[in-house]
Amino acid sequence: MALLDYFRQRKSNSASIAKERLQILVAHDRRVGGPSYLPQLERDLLKVIRKYVAVDNDAVSVSVEHDGRQEILELNIVLPD
Amino acid sequence: MARIIVVTSGKGGVGKTTTSAAFAMGLAERGFKTVVIDFDVGLRNLDLIMGCERRVVYDFVNVISGEANVGQALIKDKRNPNLFILPASQTRDKEALTVEGVGKVLDELSAEFEFIICDSPAGIEKGATLAMYYADDAIVVTNPEVSSVRDSDRMIGILSSKSRRAEQNLDGIREFLLVTRYSPERVQRGEMLALEDVQEILSLDLIGVIPESPSVLNSSNAGVPVILDRESNAGQAYNDMVARYLGEDLPHRFLKAEKKGLLGRLFGG
Numbered sequence: 001m002a003l004l005d006y007f008r009q010r011k012s013n014s015a016s017i018a019k020e021r022l023q024i025l026v027a028h029d030r031r032v033g034g035p036s037y038l039p040q041l042e043r044d045l046l047k048v049i050r051k052y053v054a055v056d057n058d059a060v061s062v063s064v065e066h067d068g069r070q071e072i073l074e075l076n077i078v079l080p081d
Numbered sequence: 082m083a084r085i086i087v088v089t090s091g092k093g094g095v096g097k098t099t100t101s102a103a104f105a106m107g108l109a110e111r112g113f114k115t116v117v118i119d120f121d122v123g124l125r126n127l128d129l130i131m132g133c134e135r136r137v138v139y140d141f142v143n144v145i146s147g148e149a150n151v152g153q154a155l156i157k158d159k160r161n162p163n164l165f166i167l168p169a170s171q172t173r174d175k176e177a178l179t180v181e182g183v184g185k186v187l188d189e190l191s192a193e194f195e196f197i198i199c200d201s202p203a204g205i206e207k208g209a210t211l212a213m214y215y216a217d218d219a220i221v222v223t224n225p226e227v228s229s230v231r232d233s234d235r236m237i238g239i240l241s242s243k244s245r246r247a248e249q250n251l252d253g254i255r256e257f258l259l260v261t262r263y264s265p266e267r268v269q270r271g272e273m274l275a276l277e278d279v280q281e282i283l284s285l286d287l288i289g290v291i292p293e294s295p296s297v298l299n300s301s302n303a304g305v306p307v308i309l310d311r312e313s314n315a316g317q318a319y320n321d322m323v324a325r326y327l328g329e330d331l332p333h334r335f336l337k338a339e340k341k342g343l344l345g346r347l348f349g350g
Contacts, residue, residue, distance in 0.1 A: 013271035014271065014272055015268065015271045015272060015273055015274050015275065015278070016271065018226075018227050018274050018278075019274060019278045019282070021227060022227055022230055022231065022274075022278075022282050023282060025227075025231055026230075026231060026234045026282055029231065029234060029235060030234070030238065069250070069253060
């Protein structure tokens with residue numbers, strides 16, 4: 001079995017899948033922990049931006065980061081190419 | 082004034098009690114008067130890991146409710162005169178703990194000890210939030226595994242918002258990451274999150290990496306903090322962690338897979 005594993009091992013890389021999933025999840029969890037107006041703020045911003053640029057539904061993301069005693073409101077807008 | 086340190090994680094079974102026992106023993110061995118408190122009311126286990134389970138007479142809840150004084154409930158470690166254990170109650174539930182009650186006991190201990198280690202229960206219920214409430218420092222114990230990392234991240238959020246220091250606008254709790262059950266071999270095979278990945282996601286100062294080691298189970302079987310197993314990698318890694326906590330600058334060890342020969346790779350499993 002050890003011999004088989006040796007040849008097989010190069011294929012599996014579940015650790016990178018884990019990392020990717022965690023990064024998405026943790027970013028989401030941190031947003032959930034933020035103020036309750038965030039989702040509405042996100043929707044309103046999307047509406048305003050759409051007056052000028054045609055962007056996707058998920059083009060706007062708002063999050064709150066805690067850095068010591070400071071809270072940072074982070075706004076991300078993805079513009080179409 | 083004692084320094085109060087909470088050992089926390091969110092997820093259960095990652096090594097909080099093992100760490101609390103090893104950390105407390107390590108501080109005591111360096112000459113600091115140290116007490117370690119079990120906050121897991123209803124499911125106490127620190128006494129077992131410390132090997133003093135048959136010497137429990139009074140517990141933390143007895144002291145809070147005034148049925149015993151602190152001196153009666155403290156158990157003196159048989160191996161080190163600087164180390165004391167305050168066991169949790171096995172029969173009550175976590176509702177017996179109150180902010181005022183815990184504060185009063187910590188105040189009293191603070192006069193006599195240099196370090197107070199709070200061994201937090203898993204979860205984010207009352208026992209866990211009270212264990213961290215009065216903390217000056219936090220050790221966040223994390224396994225390189227998705228659910229543990231996620232729960233740790235959640236705990237870090239709670240540490241920065243629901244503690245005495247946060248409420249009174251003092252400097253925040255100093256938070257340190259301790260990665261346990263780390264297996265460099267599995268990381269090399271791409272089966273386990275690498276240390277750098279865990280650090281990148283949680284962005285905390287790394288205070289130690291404890292390798293997966295049979296000596297952890299052997300030590301808990303015997304009721305001896307694993308730091309006393311000086312031959313073992315885990316014991317040495319805990320010893321390094323204590324030194325780092327006290328300000329020494331040591332490189333992290335046991336991060337590379339041990340090289341196996343060809344025969345070992347073919348038949349070693």
